[in-house]
Amino acid sequence: MPLVSLFGSKGRLVLSALLVCALILELACCQKDAQEQRPTPGRKPKPNTPKPGKSTNKGPRAFTPKPKIKATPATQAQTFLTQVLNKGKFKKVGETISVQTGDTLELRCRGNPVQWSVPSYLDEDDDGRLRTVQHERYGLLTLVNTTGADTGEYTCYPMYCEDTDCRKEYGKAVKVFVFFPDPQELFVPSSDYYEVIQLRTNWPTVLPCQVTSPEAKVTLHREFPPVEVAVDGTEISFNVRKGFTIHRPRPYHAGALYCVASLGNLRQSSTKYMLIYVNYPMAPPAPVIQASSSSVAIGENLRVSCIVLGEQDVAVEFTWEYPGQQIGRPLYTQESIGPVGGGAARQQSQSVLLVDEVRNVDQGTYTCTAQNLQGAKSVSTTVKVVPKAKPKKP
Numbered sequence: 001m002p003l004v005s006l007f008g009s010k011g012r013l014v015l016s017a018l019l020v021c022a023l024i025l026e027l028a029c030c031q032k033d034a035q036e037q038r039p040t041p042g043r044k045p046k047p048n049t050p051k052p053g054k055s056t057n058k059g060p061r062a063f064t065p066k067p068k069i070k071a072t073p074a075t076q077a078q079t080f081l082t083q084v085l086n087k088g089k090f091k092k093v094g095e096t097i098s099v100q101t102g103d104t105l106e107l108r109c110r111g112n113p114v115q116w117s118v119p120s121y122l123d124e125d126d127d128g129r130l131r132t133v134q135h136e137r138y139g140l141l142t143l144v145n146t147t148g149a150d151t152g153e154y155t156c157y158p159m160y161c162e163d164t165d166c167r168k169e170y171g172k173a174v175k176v177f178v179f180f181p182d183p184q185e186l187f188v189p190s191s192d193y194y195e196v197i198q199l200r201t202n203w204p205t206v207l208p209c210q211v212t213s214p215e216a217k218v219t220l221h222r223e224f225p226p227v228e229v230a231v232d233g234t235e236i237s238f239n240v241r242k243g244f245t246i247h248r249p250r251p252y253h254a255g256a257l258y259c260v261a262s263l264g265n266l267r268q269s270s271t272k273y274m275l276i277y278v279n280y281p282m283a284p285p286a287p288v289i290q291a292s293s294s295s296v297a298i299g300e301n302l303r304v305s306c307i308v309l310g311e312q313d314v315a316v317e318f319t320w321e322y323p324g325q326q327i328g329r330p331l332y333t334q335e336s337i338g339p340v341g342g343g344a345a346r347q348q349s350q351s352v353l354l355v356d357e358v359r360n361v362d363q364g365t366y367t368c369t370a371q372n373l374q375g376a377k378s379v380s381t382t383v384k385v386v387p388k389a390k391p392k393k394p
């Protein structure tokens with residue numbers, strides 16, 4: 001049952017005032033939890049549970065402490081976020097909040113223990129600005145001297161523990177996307193000058209041009225020819241927390257693209273995205289193997305074919321295993337690709353293993369493995385070698 005409250009604070013005085021307010025908030029509005037009913041010195045017993053779905057975050061309010069009764073835990077823990085504003089006002093936050101750069105981000109998440117996840121750049125770049133502390137009833141995340149680069153998703157996971165074995169309760173995670181509007185940097189800075197992105201057939205692709213301010217107007221542009229790319233919300237859509245998504249990539253989406261953000265008099269370009277189109281199969285191949293005959297006489301020729309019917313322009317790679325392999329029997333393969341009739345964009349890829357003048361060592365299992373970008377599948381067939389038919393005496 002996590003409760004996250006957030007404060008952007010500039011001074012120690014304000015901060016301590018806010019802490020007091022946050023305490024009042026917790027007392028005033030939080031659900032009751034049987035496990036947390038143990039008395040805390042210096043704290044009043046917790047108030048009654050507010051009605052689910054109703055937020056009581058309109059600031060400090062009076063309440064009558066109920067006599068201690070055995071409380072039943074709230075059936076469905078409702079998680080919500082509150083933002084503590086200056087002057088001790090509380091505001092329920094939605095999916096996103098904005099904190100002025102330079103200010104301190106303070107997130108408070110109900111539970112013991114809790115775990116946090118922060119934008120990966122903060123994880124990697126341990127410069128001492130980020131601190132998480134576990135208190136008796138809540139976890140506290142503090143990020144100081146914030147910049148636009150800190151923009152991203154902050155998540156608190158309450159932990160479920162049995163003895164010393166703890167795991168994240170993913171279903172109860174609370175997330176907030178925090179913008180740090182930077183007056184100089186409209187885009188979250190990237191360490192790369194350009195980024196290569198694979199466009200896969202029918203796989204949504206994200207151009208992660210992340211803005212630091214939710215107010216920035218963002219457009220998508222192609223470098224050559226220099227045009228603005230139409231964003232219709234269906235084929236390509238924009239989300240201020242994610243960037244642009246190309247929902248069903250097609251070859252014509254490939255090329256060099258970049259985003260442009262404008263806010264007030266500021267207009268900036270993002271990192272360049274080099275989009276490379278890959279014909280990506282929907283599924284691993286499904287090969288079919290067939291020998292010219294399941295029983296071959298010594299001295300005759302054998303052909304084993306392996307056929308894959310698949311999407312057009314999707315490369316399939318064949319590999320073979322065969323009985324004569326260990327002794328280095330030199331066999332050879334012929335590979336071919338051809339269209340399949342019937343209109344749909346499909347093709348037949350085939351590999352044929354040729355065994356000239358079969359010997360005893362060629363008896364056994366022939367296995368063909370077909371592989372594409374989605375995976376591999378093997379199929380086998382067995383071939384029996386029989387003695388040469390005796391020529392009829394004249």
Ligand SMILES: *[C@@H]1O[C@H](CO)[C@@H](O)[C@H](O)[C@H]1NC(C)=O
Pocket residue numbers: 127128129144145
């Ligand atoms: C935050 O910025 C102040 C003022 O520039 C500096 O003194 C302090 O060391 C910084 N704190 C951290 C943790 O970087």
